[in-house]
Amino acid sequence: MAQVQVRSGLLTLARMYVDIALWRRGPQDLPAVGILLPLTIGAYVSISVALGEALPALRDGWAPQVLADTAFIALWYWLLLAFARRRERYLQTAAALFGLQTVLAAPTIVSTWLVERFAHDTVLLAVAYIGVLAVFVWTVAAVGHVLRSALERSLGLCMVLALLQILSEELLLLEVFEPHH
8 A cells, every 4th residue: 555655656746747847837836845855866867877878879977977967956056046045945946956857868868869879860960959959948948947936037037047057067077077188
């Protein structure tokens, strides 16, 4: 009986994260319980590492990059909410963001892999880039939606903040994980 309740609760939570990704819900709709954030981070890391390892030649050292990504996201948004004097919203906001990233992990990782896979086929590469762009726009808009609820600011500003986080993180990861010539 307890196993059925846990499974039902996890399915409800998964649906809630999909609803956040589709702008139907926000971080305020998540339960403010301490275990939610570590569980959501665990799901994000597990799915990201599994997908990255399953796709050959995605990136060397994929797992450390996922862990660095996770730490960066957690710290970035903690600092952002502290700066905005909304630290009390961190638990639900971070859980929403990691849940959103968990939902988008497969399309993000697969579309990135397809770009590398079809690097020598112009037509398929163009299709893969369209996929990457679509996932990127969806991610920025969905993160902006979550931030709009957490910060009570305009969607445009929150999308700029999401874009700033993504670009800052990418630059940091390139500096740390890419070989320098």
